[in-house]
Amino acid sequence: MDFDLPQDLVDYLKELDDFIEREIKPLQAQDDNERFFDHRREYARTDFENGGLPRPEWEELLAKARKLADDAGHYRYAWPKEMGGKGGSQLAMAVIREHLAAKGLGLFNDLQTEHSIVGNNPFVLMFKEFATNWQYERYADKLLNGQMRTGFGLTEPNHGSDATHMETRAVRETRDGKPGWRIDGAKMWTTGMHVASHCMVFARTSGKDGDAAGITCFIVPKETPGFVIEEYLWTFNMPTDHPRISITNCWVPEDSYWGEIDKGLGLGQSFVHQNRIRQAASSLGAATFCIEESVKYARERKPFGKALSENQAIQWPLIELHTQCEMLRQLIRKTAWEMDKMDHKTIEKTISDKVSMCNYWANRLVCEAADRAMQVHGGIGYSRHKPFEHIYRHHRRYRITEGSEEIQMRKVGAYLFGYLGPRKQMFKDRESQGDQYVQPIPAPR
Structure with missing residues (x-):
């Protein structure tokens, strides 16, 4: 097995980093745009007198960043080539979203609004997969040029x-x-x-x-x-x-x-599978950010004459979170890699449980990591002068949206016990052969 990322993807991550430094960070620094990302962020973004909607100036800034990314060929990276994109794979998108989220808050990637210099846009792939020929002719141009949202x-x-x-x-x-x-x-x-x-x-x-x-x-x-x-x-x-x-x-x-009359739920499944694996990658990246920031702070902070990082009470919770990140990363990438080898219907029938595993665990993990980062940082970690409360509040929603973690665990259970998925036939065959699944425990001698 080769777990190395493809070299072209590694090179593309470097290209994105360079683009952020050259184009996006200067835009964020203009006209006090930092107010959308520092301790003022919730007030700066929210028009509380207009139903709590996003302020126009906030959405205008996001649009400028997307335009820069689109002009540079990044925004439509995951779109099919025939629709003006680069045909980016599920694996590549998972790696990119983790990479960007691990950088913390910034104009390059703000998932509160699903904004990123590399757009998610699962609707585009869903359109390509399910639209009939006449639907494609009718809607494709409007969809691709932004007239249809x-x-x-x-x-x-x-x-x-x-x-x-x-x-x-x-x-x-x-x-x-x-x-x-x-x-x-x-x-x-x-x-x-x-x-x-x-x-x-x-x-x-x-x-x-x-x-x-x-x-x-x-x-x-x-x-x-x-x-x-x-x-x-x-x-x-x-x-x-x-x-x-x-x-x-x-x-x-x-x-x-x-799509087709009476077959609409297939579109919904396509949408959630793409979103779930990408959200999992973003949550993993944000969790990694929280851990790394905590490690850095614990090394620098020296109460009672020694670094916080010397205390096992500080080390061990972060060690456990770090271990979970390492294991989860491999499951996310393996699952995304498998998704790239099959169509949407096959994903639902064979590895939908793996997508759910990645999603519910990652979303839970980032909430734990953000909470731990607040604890390690103490009072300043609880304040809005650090990004951890924002990360927690944002990612907490993903434990409910796109299917709550209980529903996703239910999906995993259905696959595990053979009510759905590849094991269903195996259990049917055993039942037909009269196999005994539960063996009595031998009495102690």
């Missing part, structure tokens, strides 16, 4: 992790002689709708509650009558761009869907 409307007020019981319904209805769909329901946490042009609205079109089939993904223009942003929900980490949406008597034309 979508929110992801899967979660509902009464239904989070279990999308198969969603209450949003779409029924065929003709209006003014045109065939179409009437959609009624509600969505929650539909991130980014304040700047989106459309929303991907998942709705049941056939079947019964609990069925995986029978759900369709509709592309609904934001200005469609009956599609209403009711409120933006304030969160642990501000600003917010996560609204509650009502959908009432909302009509769209017949062809306003993505």
